[in-house]
Structure formats: C-alpha cells, structure tokens
Amino acid sequence: MEEKTEERKIVVAVDESEESMYALSWCLKNLVSDQNPNSTVLFLLYVKPPPPVYSALDFSGYLFGNDVVAAMEEYSRELVDSVMSRADAVCRNSNAKMKVEKKLGSGDAKDVICRTVKRLGADTLVMGCHGYGFLKRAVLGSVSDHCVKHAKCPVVVVKPPK
Amino acid sequence: MEEKTEERKIVVAVDESEESMYALSWCLKNLVSDQNPNSTVLFLLYVKPPPPVYSALDFSGYLFGNDVVAAMEEYSRELVDSVMSRADAVCRNSNAKMKVEKKLGSGDAKDVICRTVKRLGADTLVMGCHGYGFLKRAVLGSVSDHCVKHAKCPVVVVKPPK
Numbered sequence: 001m002e003e004k005t006e007e008r009k010i011v012v013a014v015d016e017s018e019e020s021m022y023a024l025s026w027c028l029k030n031l032v033s034d035q036n037p038n039s040t041v042l043f044l045l046y047v048k049p050p051p052p053v054y055s056a057l058d059f060s061g062y063l064f065g066n067d068v069v070a071a072m073e074e075y076s077r078e079l080v081d082s083v084m085s086r087a088d089a090v091c092r093n094s095n096a097k098m099k100v101e102k103k104l105g106s107g108d109a110k111d112v113i114c115r116t117v118k119r120l121g122a123d124t125l126v127m128g129c130h131g132y133g134f135l136k137r138a139v140l141g142s143v144s145d146h147c148v149k150h151a152k153c154p155v156v157v158v159k160p161p162k
Numbered sequence: 163m164e165e166k167t168e169e170r171k172i173v174v175a176v177d178e179s180e181e182s183m184y185a186l187s188w189c190l191k192n193l194v195s196d197q198n199p200n201s202t203v204l205f206l207l208y209v210k211p212p213p214p215v216y217s218a219l220d221f222s223g224y225l226f227g228n229d230v231v232a233a234m235e236e237y238s239r240e241l242v243d244s245v246m247s248r249a250d251a252v253c254r255n256s257n258a259k260m261k262v263e264k265k266l267g268s269g270d271a272k273d274v275i276c277r278t279v280k281r282l283g284a285d286t287l288v289m290g291c292h293g294y295g296f297l298k299r300a301v302l303g304s305v306s307d308h309c310v311k312h313a314k315c316p317v318v319v320v321k322p323p324k
Binding site for chain 1: 185188192193286291306307310313314315316317318319320321
C-alpha cells in the first residue's frame with residue numbers, strides 16, 4: 001500500500017440540511033489534520049436540482065410568467081448562497097487548516113456527486129445521512145446509497161448524534 | 163456542535179478480504195492522528211459466520227463425525243488468527259498511534275457489527291467494500307449497505323484503488 005504524499009482531496013456534499021453541516025463539521029474534526037495546511041483541499045459541493053420539467057407550465061396548463069421563473073431562479077441563487085455561507089462559517093469555526101474550494105453542480109445529485117468525485121480524483125467523499133423514516137429514506141436516502149456504491153473513492157456517511 | 167475531548171472509539175470490521183485490510187490501512191492513515199497516542203481506541207472486529215444449520219447433517223442425511231466438526235472449528239480458529247495477524251501487521255506498519263483492542267463476534271455480520279458499534283458507543287465505523295459485480299453485491303454488499311443505514315454512528319465504506 002503506497003504512501004501518497006501529494007495533496008489530499010476531500011469532497012463534502014453540502015445542502016440545506018442540518019445533516020450535511022454536521023457531516024462537514026465531522027469531516028473537519030476527524031479527517032482534516034490541523035498540521036500541514038497545504039496538504040488538504042476541501043471541496044464544498046452543492047448540487048442544485050435540475051430545472052424542473054414543469055417549470056414552463058403550471059398544473060392548469062398555463063405558462064409561468066417570466067417574473068415567476070425569475071423569482072424561482074433568484075430563490076435558487078439565494079439558497080446556494082445561504083448553504084455556502086453556512087458551510088463557510090462551519091469551516092471558520094473549526095481549527096482545521098485546509099484550502100477550501102466551492103463547486104456548484106446542477107442535475108440529479110447522486111450522479112453529479114459521483115461524476116465530480118471522479119473528475120476531481122477525490123480521495124474521500126463525505127456526506128450527511130438524512131435521518132428519515134423508511135418511506136422518505138427510500139427516496140431521499142438513495143443519494144448516499146448510490147454514492148456508497150458508485151463513487152470511485154471511500155465514502156463517509158455521517159449521521160448526526162441523536 | 164459540542165467538542166468531545168474523551169477517547170475516540172473507531173471500529174474497523176475486518177475479514178479475510180483484501181478490501182477489509184485496505185479499509186484498515188485507510189483508517190490508520192486518514193482517521194487516526196499520529197499525535198495523542200491515547201486519544202484513539204481502535205477496535206478490530208471480526209465476525210465469525212453463525213454455526214451452519216447443516217453442521218450436524220451432511221446432504222445425504224448422515225451425521226458429521228466429531229472429527230469433521232472439530233476440523234471445521236479448528237479451521238475457523240485458524241481463520242480468525244490469520245485475519246487478526248494480518249490486521250496486526252497493518253497496524254504495526256503504519257505510523258498511527260492508538261490503543262488496539264480485538265473483538266470477536268459470531269452471527270450475521272451486519273447485525274453483529276451494528277450491535278457492537280452501539281454497545282461500544284463507537285464514534286466511527288470503518289469497513290471495506292467488496293468490489294463485486296451486481297449479483298454478488300446484492301448478497302455480499304448488503305453488509306455495508308445495512309451498516310450505513312443502521313449503525314448508530316458515521317460509517318466509512320472504503321473502496322480499494324483500482
């Protein structure tokens with residue numbers, strides 16, 4: 001098992017959830033050394049959902065006005081800013097030293113996360129685990145399930161403490 | 163998010179596979195600090211399969227002789243020793259400093275692992291990922307799938323490099 005001496009790349013998937021912020025915090029505490037400030041690059045990855053298919057038509061078949069579409073885009077931008085600001089705050093409040101880069105993706109989260117991990121040649125992927133019940137997990141939990149199976153690197157699924 | 167200052171407990175599930183030894187190695191390199199020799203306890207957990215139901219009868223309906231049962235038990239003991247020796251060697255060859263404790267379980271691996279994590283109050287569970295194809299993964303991969311969902315702590319699923 002060879003020793004890698006080059007930069008270590010850790011991708012943390014962040015979203016609006018408390019779970020993802022806790023995962024980031026866990027990562028800083030457990031995976032990022034407080035020595036060697038240049039040895040770790042932390043990629044904060046936020047994946048915007050794909051533009052919804054129903055964005056052009058509402059349920060009664062009318063076109064959404066430009067103002068509605070603009071408002072939705074504005075909301076989406078604000079959400080990204082809000083998530084990244086919170087992630088920044090978590091990083092600042094930790095003792096961990098590393099370079100931080102922000103990445104913004106768009107599409108199906110599970111595919112975008114796996115593709116990004118591969119493209120960056122990441123060493124580790126860290127993500128939160130939504131503590132939902134069976135039914136919701138069947139849908140939402142599939143992101144971490146999928147990434148554990150398909151991401152080309154070790155994957156940490158972090159659960160918040162009870 | 164409170165800072166824990168007490169001992170950190172990491173459980174690594176080890177078995178006969180190369181993948182589990184790589185997972186242990188990954189853990190030592192990435193999760194165990196080379197400072198604070200007393201801050202981490204590493205539990206090496208090996209789970210023996212449950213005594214097979216067919217152990218008393220072979221397929222033609224005859225009772226296995228005591229010699230066969232004794233030979234199977236001997237083989238099982240040797241397997242445990244061999245896995246733990248390899249794990250010891252991986253620990254010795256790393257620069258990581260920690261206390262190491264060995265745990266031996268028996269039963270369905272996925273249940274024993276989750277129960278052990280809960281009983282020890284582990285902070286992190288580390289396990290390998292068998293790089294099998296779809297069909298084998300459906301059976302074998304279910305251990306890590308189950309643990310990611312049910313273990314009461316963050317879970318790292320480590321894939322060996324290609």
